[in-house]
Amino acid sequence: MPTLNLAKSRWQFRDTTAKTWLPATVPGCVHTDLRRAKQIADPFYGTNELGLQWIEERDWEYRATFSISEKLLAEDEIELVADGLDTVATVYLNGKKIAATDNMFIGHRWSVKPRLHAGINELRFVFSSAMKYIRETRSDFTPPWEFNDPVGNCVRIRKQQCQFGWDWGPRFVTAGIWRGIRLEARSVNRLAHVRVAQVHTHNGSRVSLTLSPELARADEAVTYSVAFSLNGQTVAHTTGAYADELGFEVPDPQLWWPAGQGAQPLYDLTVIARDSAGNELGTITQRLGLRTIVLDRHADQWGESFQFLINGRAVFIKGANWIPVNSFVADLTRADYTRDLRAAVLANMNCMRLWGGGIYESEDFYDLCDELGLLVWHDFMFACTLYPGDPAFLASVRAEADYQVKRIRHHACLALWCGNNELFQLNEKALRENPAFRKAYDDVFHGVLPAALADHDDATPYWPTSQWRGDWQYDNSHETGEKRGDTHYWDVWHARKPVKEYEKWSLRFCSEFGMQSYSSPETQATFAPAGANVFDAVMENHQKNRGGNQVILDYVSRRYRFPKSQDDLIYLSQLNQAYCMSTGVEHYRRLMPRCMGAIYWQLNDCWPVASWSSIEYTGKWKALHHIARRFNAPALVSAHVPGDEGVIVGNYRTTTVREVHLYTVYDAPTPAKGLLRWDLFTLDGDIVLTGKKKVSLRHGASISQKTLDLAKPMATHGREQLYVRMALDIDGATVSEETVFLAPPRFVDLPRPKKTAATIKLLTPTKALISFTSPVFQHRFAFDLPGLTHTSSDNYFELYPREKKEVVIEFTQPVTKAALTKKLRFHSLVDTYA
Template structure:
């Protein structure tokens, strides 16, 4: 096969209502091209987003002029291959219409040999009609509620749904050639794809069965293959099966290694002529969704190579509002941060895109299992057959593209469509709606999965329970749950502990991004969190009020806005820690916790644990601790209540201490606890030798504090818990027995020693004479990564942290940027 990349051609674009052509980049999109031409401001800065809504109402044309290689034209078939057109496109080659498309997610292939001019300039013109015009003119009988589109009807088009606005993202409805476009030429036959079926036996053996998929069926086609690992050839041969010698299994992060074999297969015809080559990296593993019956109902857990895995992770949204042209580094930054926080699963959320090859490469390499939603989110979709026929080739292409991925764990039909529209779908007067829903998510999609990737499990919606049973109670016995009583319903954070869910695939709490990130989009005179710019960068209608509500329940009124930002992040981390540790303590009844959300697509106040700039929020540092393979965790079943007269009453008189362990090999450790007065006096404590077994959460100790609180206030006591393995402290936490705002936190001077390890790395050692609760340091606008932050700084104990900077710096210059605060410093 011969190729000619058309991205190397000379591309121009224009507003179709004008005559002026401007330089364009392909792959790309109209917003980026307009920005490059100096015709629009930075869409992320200030409130510029509001001034750019006119772009979605225009039609845009992209034009390429190129000559075709003579050898390419000598082939029997020459095809124009467009991997991604966004979205309503008319493709014209040398004045002849090739095709009209209306799906951003489907790759297209057209035979265009007869339209090409040898030895002369060819012109490819792609007109992108306004998505808004399409919405007004197509599927307009479908008028069901939109949840995140402020204008409405974005569900009528097969286009990235969050382009139309979401409660964490801007409305920037773009157009363009967003993935590669090229000419491909071939004769006789073409290798389209290859099916690799893994057969694992009980003794650890692995066989790979190969089935080529050809443009023209050929029963005589044969495979010649080579299997390599780490650059070394481990097997070569011919035929439809490979017995892998000494197979090395792929495991999720924290469960083992991630060996990736390179499988290269040449497919030849009966004469021995090569039809094509397929070469990909694969991991030898099995991943299944286990829903077997158990003592609590029906399991919902992932088995990897037969081993039950507690899924620890977060939800992924597109890494940028403009998904074109993102490099591997743009996604690897946050995916690597996920693994550094002990995560092993990422849920690719259905309102975004099917991610790039780079994304899945990184997941394969790092051991991040991928829960892959199909690209549907929240709202009902059109009921007609024309719409479903747009979906079928989309699903087929994406499944065939990703099915060989070691990281692929699940295909999921949609995000929250059933949950948010259950009353409509189950309304007996609207049977056609339920029928249409089921035809798409219970018939078409599982059928396409079964046809193209039978090895991967399918789940119709998230959340979902078999037979569509609704309610928190149902989530305690089967399926996956989204729990939003905390945040959207403003329930107390201890509400997490009310339910024993089987798997929790969404739950979250918002916080503000750091002052350094806010400075990247806020004009100097408009930085107030309630001002126009920050309100534009807060996409949840009640977001600021809910943040303040939860912050006020836990913390005192802050002195400055920077203190408020810090408190919002502490609150977010505290909420997610309470939820995740509760779910982990329920293991093996609960076997997954994926919080909302890992990343941002622009600088914004959101539920993310990593800011758009890559900075870790307090939550991400906390996640590294609460997702640790060996965890010590406290459950305090009591609570604080307010009685008539605003008097406080506490029942937080008991603390149950647990060990949670999900590493693959058993070990032993020592759990310790210290009852501490806030003034530094030790009031009691103890140690216990513990056995840690994979997949076990064990209540190791109950502390009865009733007698203590007859002498001492809840406001003056904390419990320090820790777990050591082989003399190394692997988990540690401070257990508070009162709301932090009521605690009499001491003030003390913090000292810091700065030691240069090299030009980019420094060791910071902090000490304090008193407890510094959730001590956090910052380096201003410097781009850095810290080994720890937002930690407990205990009295008279040094805490060393290593920071790594992007650019070289001296210790003296670093110290100039260094600031810190703990909770007591905010009021």
């Protein structure tokens, strides 16, 4: 089937009011094209964003010429295929209008042979201003509240919603050919899709596949040849006709598992279709994982479960929310996805929640999740603000769902389709009181989307919104979240509740919760001049949450002392963020099996910014991501400390802390034997008490193993002078270790080391071993190698007195010991004290 990739043509673009054409890149968008042409400054630098809002008000035109051969023109049908146009586009071929579009999320096919001729042809796209469309289309619909769009009404257009501004992202309303574009020619029918159904019996020891090929037009004379292989070896082969049930049993099936639960074998399915004359109608190859995924909601002692069963096994979901990896999504590469998704697996995650205000991602994203074992909770692209429900809008949503579901449904990683993000949660009053809003909402999320899934993917569970409790009769209260459904818990951060509030609620599944921090000085330097202050105009422009800086400072001041520099404030903000997420995730894991998921907000950034992310835009890991590696570990020792610090009249400090409960939490698939150890130390290094206990670890078990009553040592030594060190060993190796303070760290007089020793050993040109030792205890010891892109086996750890801590560091480029010695920087909490 001859194909001409039009993206390789010489593209040009212009503002439609200008005469000058500039070079363009396809796929791409107007912002990146303007930047390459040096017509605008770096959109991410300083406050440049504010001066680029004129772009969204202009109409933009793209054009290219291409040559058509007589041979190609001899085919019976030629289609122009556009995988993604952003967004309000009118398409012209050789001066004649052939189509118009208004949905960024739909791919298109147009029959264009009559418009083509041998030799040079011209293709033009005119992208009308999205803002003009919003003002002129569905002007009778205005949502009751705007949550993130400062101008308003972006819900009137089917376009990436966070382009219009979010509380972590800038406002860059793009236009352009954002995905592939080509000509496809043929003189025969076309194999369009293949739908695959899996049937597992006997715990997956027998797996049967049933295939339903989908042709561009019906033809009962078509026959199919099917090959199924693993690691290049064919394990099954079958043939069949159009009317046959096309299927086979997989011999010795190798099951696909999420990360941490088993391997991720991916089979290659190849389907070739031929007509009665033997002409090939196309070949479709898909990578398949053999697995079953069920959203299990059954009555239990707490209400109704909300858990994912993978191949029949209940798996605790450990993950983060995923937003677009860049503000400009058109030219993302596999490497852009690889960096952050691999980092997620390194942090012992098994799930990404693909959030509904962004985009349906490229094949690279889903392929990587398949390979890495990252389940995908997949929102449809609707978020926060209520949407229209007119017939044209509903038809566009149905076409979008049809297109995207068919494209994505075969991926092993796909665990859940979710209708939207927070529409019911944020608009409950309007939905319950306004029939028009309720009807539009129901038509989309209880009508169009589940109908599309029924037609194209009835195997993947559907959840109409997040958070949601399973039925309209249930409210959004936390009390209801303790009984059923999923919860977005934002009392910590938005309501500025104490971090210990996480432990107040026994939620069934927490799919959003978070705490902001600042990006590192290294990332800050990419968008702000030297000497920038967190409260100046540049930094405020890179803080998109109203009052976000004040909230960060509020939480930092509750836990830590006043820092001596802005770099130290950044460090403290990241320590606080990690502490908050540790408190939340460990609480939810200790609740297992009542709670069966913790997905924090958020994994990544789309530009350099202060946000809730654990990975900065530059790829640098925040403290949270390093510590997530520990609190997501398959075998975890976790402390629950009932009580908290408080104050009474006169600002006198009080405490209700007395006991420390030590838990083991385990979600690895095979049982193990372990040794739980604990020690109570003074800051001077004296051991006040010590103990150990043999423990049995089994999948899905959270067990309170030991209660330490510390009333006497607290009275003797003072609670600010003590810390508990706890550890879990398996087969002689420490797999989990952490420290517990009995008072907020700002009241703990941490010792200052006279000298911290660092020894560097180069293992290979791109790998080094660094050993740290300290004469005193150092809390959240952190090191950095500015300017050297690297990953480390650990960071932001506890450096215990006179114990060597070894860290393996891998670099993207060869390094020398001299360079490492020169660049190595390190500090701990005590070094931030003013």
